Amino acid sequence: MASRLLTQIGYPLAGVVLIVALWAALCAYLNIPTxxxxxxxxxxxxFIARFDLILAEGWVTLKETVYGFxxxxxxxxxxxxxxxxxxxLNLMFYPLLIGLQSVPKVALAPIILVWLGTGMESKLAIVxxxxxxxxxxxxxxxxxxxxxxxLELARSLKATPMQIFLKVQLPAAxxxxxxxxxxxxxxxxxxxxxxxxxxxxxxLGYLLLTxxxxxxxxxxxxxxxxxxxxxxxxxxxxxxxxxxxxxxxxPAPRH
Amino acid sequence: MAFGTIxxxxxxxxxxxxxxxxxxxxxxxxxxxxxxxxGQLIALLGPSGCGKTTLxxxxxxxxxxxxxxxxxxxxxxxxxxxDYGFVFQSPSLMPWRNVLDNVLFTMEVLKRNxxxxxxxxxxxLELVGLSDFLGARPHQLSxxxxxxxxxxxxxxxxxxxxxMDEPFGALDxxxxxxxxxxxxxxxxxxxxxxxxxxxxxxxxVYVSDKVIVFSRRPARVATEIPISLPYPRNQQLRxxxxxxxxxxxxxxxxxxxxxxxxxxxx
Numbered sequence: 001m002a003s004r005l006l007t008q009i010g011y012p013l014a015g016v017v018l019i020v021a022l023w024a025a026l027c028a029y030l031n032i033p034t035x036x037x038x039x040x041x042x043x044x045x046x047f048i049a050r051f052d053l054i055l056a057e058g059w060v061t062l063k064e065t066v067y068g069f070x071x072x073x074x075x076x077x078x079x080x081x082x083x084x085x086x087x088x089l090n091l092m093f094y095p096l097l098i099g100l101q102s103v104p105k106v107a108l109a110p111i112i113l114v115w116l117g118t119g120m121e122s123k124l125a126i127v128x129x130x131x132x133x134x135x136x137x138x139x140x141x142x143x144x145x146x147x148x149x150x151l152e153l154a155r156s157l158k159a160t161p162m163q164i165f166l167k168v169q170l171p172a173a174x175x176x177x178x179x180x181x182x183x184x185x186x187x188x189x190x191x192x193x194x195x196x197x198x199x200x201x202x203x204l205g206y207l208l209l210t211x212x213x214x215x216x217x218x219x220x221x222x223x224x225x226x227x228x229x230x231x232x233x234x235x236x237x238x239x240x241x242x243x244x245x246x247x248x249x250x251p252a253p254r255h
Numbered sequence: 256m257a258f259g260t261i262x263x264x265x266x267x268x269x270x271x272x273x274x275x276x277x278x279x280x281x282x283x284x285x286x287x288x289x290x291x292x293x294g295q296l297i298a299l300l301g302p303s304g305c306g307k308t309t310l311x312x313x314x315x316x317x318x319x320x321x322x323x324x325x326x327x328x329x330x331x332x333x334x335x336x337x338d339y340g341f342v343f344q345s346p347s348l349m350p351w352r353n354v355l356d357n358v359l360f361t362m363e364v365l366k367r368n369x370x371x372x373x374x375x376x377x378x379x380l381e382l383v384g385l386s387d388f389l390g391a392r393p394h395q396l397s398x399x400x401x402x403x404x405x406x407x408x409x410x411x412x413x414x415x416x417x418x419m420d421e422p423f424g425a426l427d428x429x430x431x432x433x434x435x436x437x438x439x440x441x442x443x444x445x446x447x448x449x450x451x452x453x454x455x456x457x458x459x460v461y462v463s464d465k466v467i468v469f470s471r472r473p474a475r476v477a478t479e480i481p482i483s484l485p486y487p488r489n490q491q492l493r494x495x496x497x498x499x500x501x502x503x504x505x506x507x508x509x510x511x512x513x514x515x516x517x518x519x520x521x
Contacts, residue, residue: 111420125355149347157412158337158363161406248351248392 032203038218045217047225054226059229060203064120064192065234068127069185076132077177081165082138094140101133103105105191109198123195123203131148131184132192136175142176143169185238189231204230256329257290258448259314259416264288264323268485283309283472287323291465296442296449298459300505301469308450308472310425311418314450315339327474328415340409340417340447346401348393348408354380355389358407365412378408382444383437394448399430404435410445417449423458431455432490435462439488456509460484460501463495468508478508 020040027039034042037167081088083097098240109126116122147171154164196205204227211220240247266284284306291297299307312318314325316335325332335399336407340361355376364370380386383403393401402422409417424432435458442449453459459466466480482501484492496516 016450041330147345147347149343149345152312152315152317153347155317155365156335156337156339156341157361158335159364160283163364167360168349171349174351246351 012119014114025055035217038221042218043221043225047117047222050219050222050252054204054222055201056208057204058226058230061189061196061205062230062234064123064127064195065185065188065205065230067120068124068191068236069131069181069188069234071124071128072131072135072184072188073181075128076135076180076228077139078134080143082230083136084140084143085165097136099117101137104196110127113195113199117137118199118201123192126195127188127191129144130187130194134180134183136180138176138180138183139173145176146172147250174246178238178246178249181242182235185234189227189234193227258293258295258328258443259291259450260324260326261287261310261314262324262326264310264313264325265321265349266306267321268317268521273313276357278310281339284313284320284475287469287480288353288476289465289467291448291450292445293328293448296451296462298463298466299450299452299469300456300459300466300509301454302471302509304452304472305469305472306474307469308420311420311450311452314416315341315418324484327425336415338412340412342402342405342409342417342419342422344421346393346398348401348404350393352390353390353402354396357393357404358411360487360488361408376407376411378403379410383407384488397430398433399426402426406438410435410441410447413445414447419449419451419456421452424453424455429487436489438462439486443487449519456502456505456511459491460505461488466501466505468505476489476505480504480508 011101023037024040027037038046083094105126108129109122111128112125113122118123150168151164154168159167192203193205193208196203196210200206204223207222208223208227211217211223264284264287268281268283270280271511276514278366287306287310289297290407299310301307309318312431314327314332318334327336330336332458345450355373355502358376358380359372361516362368362376368373377386380389383406385389385400385403385407388396388400391480393404398403406422423434436449438449439462441447449464451459452498460480460482465482469475470477476490480501484501503512503515507514
């Protein structure tokens with residue numbers, strides 16, 4: 001028990017402390033100006049002093065991330081089902097989807113901004129765009145990898161297509177869908193920040209950008225930390241949803 | 256009239272069905288002929304890849320035959336009838352369901368998942384010695400235990416015909432012997448009619464009433480060997496002259512040993 005506490009909390013904490021100490025030492029010995037790299041205590045001070053601001057901007061980014069991600073799931077899974085179950089649809093659209101996946105979505109952000117403006121809509125579109133592909137690709141892979149025996153068993157019992165989908169294909173694909181969702185949620189945060197970088201008047205990405213332009217490095221770093229906390233938080237949300245939806249899966253390995 | 260009749264069944268897989276690049280169609284099954292009665296356990300014995308499994312899928316109505324006729328219980332099989340049981344080489348349980356719910360999957364599909372179904376599922380699992388594992392997940396069970404769950408899943412709806420596709424092929428020898436005895440016991444309890452695909456000569460002889468021996472691809476029925484060993488059978492039987500004789504006949508039909516010369520001392 002004590003050793004587990006040590007390995008799960010003690011070591012990671014020691015790592016963080018070590019890096020922060022190195023960071024502080026580097027600032028002190030090399031006399032790095034605050035504008036280039038603020039010391040940890042200045043970042044912490046900025047984080048605390050501007051906490052309300054960070055929280056408000058974080059809330060905006062969180063909404064963009066989560067809504068865009070949900071949109072990607074809600075649209076991606078039915079599309080994956082259609083592509084996986086219909087040969088014509090598959091032949092028509094799957095190569096196209098794979099091709100589109102290689103388009104750098106960041107490059108599309110300015111165009112989307114022109115179309116949808118600088119409000120929430122453009123952010124949702126960008127988040128959706130980056131989160132959508134891992135979900136649809138992994139869901140299609142999952143639906144296709146249903147064990148042949150289970151399909152034959154269901155067919156030999158004259159199961160309806162709906163029964164086969166709900167009782168066999170979908171649960172069998174769930175681990176794949178979850179893997180896709182985990183990749184998607186990580187990308188969703190990136191998508192939201194890209195959207196805010198390209199054109200926005202709120203959000204952590206916007207805060208980071210303005211703080212940098214005003215040479216307020218401690219605030220920029222505080223925003224950066226807030227972003228990584230947000231990323232971890234939404235990832236944990238997906239992991240929690242996984243345990244609810246698929247309790248039979250072994251927990252993700254922790255090293 | 257026999258319960259099941261397989262007449263001149265032929266299956267040629269076209270290149271597109273095989274999903275391969277070669278344009279050559281493959282003759283999986285050339286000419287299969289045999290009959291069986293209700294309550295019999297028929298072993299289909301042959302080398303790997305000789306079309307036994309194809310025949311089983313045709314009998315299940317899962318794939319279409321090229322020509323010939325398959326009649327089970329007076330009905331010509333062209334599509335699944337919904338009242339067969341199927342056991343595969345891999346247990347193929349659903350990892351998201353516990354043992355009891357895996358067995359009840361069959362009844363859910365048939366929309367007969369009522370109290371009686373649950374009782375029967377519990378009884379069957381007790382019969383195969385798994386009453387302590389109703390709530391366990393498949394990954395918590397050994398391979399042999401998983402295959403017993405699969406057997407219960409195939410029997411819960413009291414199928415007209417139980418199809419078994421090398422069900423014990425992936426198990427170790429000792430577990431396999433155990434499962435053979437279990438199969439005999441369950442069959443006695445349930446009176447099921449069984450088509451049992453195997454490539455083990457000794458297993459075929461031990462569990463069946465009749466062994467249908469298939470030749471190499473393209474498969475045709477080489478010979479039928481009636482097994483008149485008494486029931487109840489136990490492992491002692493494997494060391495009796497009658498058992499060895501049946502094994503020898505099957506081995507000869509498979510070309511494993513040359514035919515014994517009649518009249519000369521062996």
